Amino acid sequence: MNQKAMYKLSYGLFVLTAKDGNQDNGCIINTAIQAASEPNQMSICVNKANHTHDMIAKTGKFNVSVLSEKAGFDLFTHFGFQSGREVNKFADFAECKRASNGIFYLTAGTNAYMSVTVTKTVDLGSHTMFIGPIEDMEVLSDTPSATYEYYHAHIKPQPKAAAAKPEKNVYRCVICGYEYEGETLPDDYICPLCKHPASDFELIASEPAAPKAQEPVKNVYRCIICGYEYEGESLPDDYICPLCKHPASDFEKVEG
Ligand SMILES: Cc1cc2nc3c(=O)[nH]c(=O)nc-3n(C[C@H](O)[C@H](O)[C@H](O)COP(=O)(O)O)c2cc1C
Numbered sequence: 644m645n646q647k648a649m650y651k652l653s654y655g656l657f658v659l660t661a662k663d664g665n666q667d668n669g670c671i672i673n674t675a676i677q678a679a680s681e682p683n684q685m686s687i688c689v690n691k692a693n694h695t696h697d698m699i700a701k702t703g704k705f706n707v708s709v710l711s712e713k714a715g716f717d718l719f720t721h722f723g724f725q726s727g728r729e730v731n732k733f734a735d736f737a738e739c740k741r742a743s744n745g746i747f748y749l750t751a752g753t754n755a756y757m758s759v760t761v762t763k764t765v766d767l768g769s770h771t772m773f774i775g776p777i778e779d780m781e782v783l784s785d786t787p788s789a790t791y792e793y794y795h796a797h798i799k800p801q802p803k804a805a806a807a808k809p810e811k812n813v814y815r816c817v818i819c820g821y822e823y824e825g826e827t828l829p830d831d832y833i834c835p836l837c838k839h840p841a842s843d844f845e846l847i848a849s850e851p852a853a854p855k856a857q858e859p860v861k862n863v864y865r866c867i868i869c870g871y872e873y874e875g876e877s878l879p880d881d882y883i884c885p886l887c888k889h890p891a892s893d894f895e896k897v898e899g
Contacts (some may be wrong), residue, residue, distance in 0.1 A: 644669050649817070649843075650658040654791035657709040658753070660689060660724050662746045664707035667733040669747065670695040673791055673818070675707045678774055686774040688767065690838045692888055693729040699773055703761040706746045711786035714752030716798050724836055743779050754784045771839065787810065795820055817832040822847075829875060830839030831885040838883075872897070 660669035674688035685707065689696040701703045710718070722732060738751035757780040758772040765772040770824035789798065799820050813834065814828045815821070819837035823844065832841040863877045865871070873883050873894065 646861075651809050655746065656714070656791060656794055657687075657787050658708040658718070658749050659689065659695055659699075660706045660708065660747045660749075660876050661695050661702060663702050666698070666727070666731075667747050668695055668698055668727030669722050669732060669749075670727070671710075671719055671819075672707075674770075675709075682776045684776050685757060686772055686773060687759075687770050688770040690770050692838050695859065696771060698727075699761065700764070701828065703775075704744055704746060705759055705761070705773065706744070706748045707741055707757045707759065708749040708753040709757075710752060710789045711754040711784060712793060712797070713786050714789050714798065714838065716800060718752050719794070719798065719864045748781065752862075754786050754788060755782050758782060798861040799816075812846060814844040815847045816844050818843050823879070823881075829873070829879070829882075830871070832879075833883045833885055833888075835881040835883055838888075864894040866894050 646784050655673050655675065658669050659672045660667070661878065662668075668739040670689075670693050672687055672689060674686075676686055678684045678686040687705070687707065687711075689699065690826060690841060695705075715893040721736070725732070725850070733747060739749050740785065742748050742756065742758045744758045744760075746758065748758075757777045759773075759775045760778055761773045761775040763774040764775070780880045811824045812828075814823045814825075816823075816834040816837060816839060818839040821834050821836045827843050830841055832844070833839070834843065860876055862878075863875055864873045864875075865891060866873075866884045871880065878891050878894055880891055882894070883889070884893065
């Protein structure tokens with residue numbers, strides 16, 4: 644089986660928005676599709692770790708704003724690199740309006756939006772699929788939609804670190820474009836942005852190995868929340884525990 648077959652799938656990019664009481668929130672997804680035409684339905688797949696996931700599971704409603712080629716990287720960092728659990732993403736965000744369902748849609752960097760009421764949910768393990776009829780939708784501009792490929796080639800800043808630190812390898816998450824630098828990517832690594840596993844990373848830049856001075860020191864770091872143990876020279880700053888999803892700051896070095 645060739646895992647790289649997954650890379651041949653094409654994706655669009657979207658801001659998925661929800662509203663729970665007074666809280667508005669949204670996140671970037673690449674998993675929105677038309678699921679059926681009679682009745683006209685959409686499906687989205689959202690990681691259970693995302694705050695937007697819990698809001699939709701609770702309220703049963705969401706909007707999908709289709710990102711266009713005019714979307715800047717700031718839109719991706721704003722909605723895709725931080726969580727509504729920690730920040731209010733709409734506090735100072737002006738380029739949005741409320742749709743007829745009361746939920747925000749984005750008016751800049753987008754070319755359309757759809758409003759959906761959830762009628763089915765499917766538990767897929769790491770993600771939940773939410774499916775439902777499209778209750779309302781509008782076209783906002785004629786700018787072409789941003790594909791995932793377009794995002795990598797033209798929106799996301801190109802890696803400078805690879806050239807600056809030639810002794811390192813660079814691994815890129817094929818789902819969201821996050822780049823990990825290091826000698827090797829840990830097998831149990833989870834992308835800190837989109838929460839996809841190490842198997843969704845590809846090696847994009849590599850330097851010939853420098854002559855080995857000595858074997859790297861193996862240290863053990865234990866998650867103080869669930870006890871999971873990570874072995875390696877050092878624990879990456881952005882490491883996420885594969886069991887309980889707590890960050891590197893919740894790991895302690897096991898002495899001896
Ligand atoms: C390019 C890109 C694509 C992403 N695709 C998805 C996706 O399809 N599903 C998902 O659950 N998260 C996806 N994410 C990650 C979420 O947008 C990210 O974890 C976000 O910070 C969650 O915010 P929230 O906790 O406020 O919901 C993607 C992120 C980026 C940058």
